[in-house]
Amino acid sequence: MSKQQVREQFGANAAAYVASPTHAQGASLGWLVARVAPQAGWRVLDVATAAGHAALALAPHVAAVVGLDLTPEMLPLAAGLAAERGLGNLAFTVGDVEALPFDGGAFDAVTCRIAPHHFPDVDRFIAEAARVLRPGGVLAVVDNVVPGSRLRGKRANAQREAGDYVNAFxxxxxxxxxxCLSHEEWLDALVAAGLTVEAQETQDKRLTFETWAARHTPEMQTRLRVLLTQAPAAAAEFLDPQSGSGLTTFRLREGLFVARKNGMP
Structure with a gap:
């Protein structure tokens, strides 16, 4: 899918992100603020900001937040939420995470929440985030992660195959x-960009299948349900589908990473 197609898809569904429970209320929102440990004088960049939920959570703690998103339709919604909350230290701009329109060293922190699995080139995103950070600045990323392994052997291969299956689903x-990258791939990518990983953890979240698949036709929902309920063993262990009260839930996992740019502030 091209970036123009991504813009069109997210533009058409922009309003849904304002109230999306995963984006507006997920547990990782509080984790992000706590682990970043924002300071009053900081300038923060929140990339792929969408409806601005992470930017809004950080704004009360810092001097200024810039929210950047590829999809223009997202930004008035984010600005509207900022106005509703009386936050005057946010600005929103259209831009590409792989070519950030800012000078090097412009920010004390860069954040990105539940978005990198949409990026064509995650390594390029990390390199750009590192470029616009001041020495000693922090990059904080939250994104869905899939099973993976750095090891060899049958079990490691099964984990990587499970990761491929979850991505296809x-x-x-x-x-x-x-x-989605695996937890191990995120750590390797951050280190390869010259950053020092200071915090890492995972959090599981349960989604209701019927809500998750609601945008699709009944035929597509059936295909997705079959993929979920008939997944191979390692993928099924990860997704953990459960049925009850007429609904089906399954598990996804978020990885949470804070990495620091080397050098003195």
Whole structure:
């Protein structure tokens, strides 16, 4: 899917992100603020800001927040939420995470929440985030992660295959999905960019299948349900589908990472 197609898809669904429970209220929102430990004089960049939920959570603690998103339709919604909350230290701009329109060293922190699985080139995003950070600044990322392993052998191969399966499941539901990395891949990518990982953890979240798949036709919902309920063993262990009270739930996992740019402030 091209970036123009991504803009069109997210533009058409922009309003849904204002009230989306995963984006507006997820547990990782509080984790992000706590781990970043924002300071009063900071200038923060929140990339792929969408409806601005992470930017809004950080704004009361810092001097200024810039929210950047590829989709223009998102930004008036984010600005509207900021106005509703009486926050005057936010600005929103259109831009590409792979070519950030800012000078090097412009920010004390860069944040990105539940978005990198839509990026064509995660390594380029990390490199750009590192570029616009001041020495000693922090990059904080939250994103869905899939099973993976650095090891060899049958069990490691099964974990990587499970990761591929979960990505295929997600992509069928959402064509703008590019790829979730594994926890191990995130750590390796951050280190490869010259950053020092200071915090890392995972949090599980349960989604209701019927809500998650609601945008699709009954035929597509059936295909997705079959993928969920008939997943191979390692993928099924990760997704953990459960049925009850007429609804089906399943598990996804978020990885949470804070990495620091080397050098003195």
């Amino acid at each position: 997600e992509k069928l539901r959402d064509p703008s999905h590019v790829r």
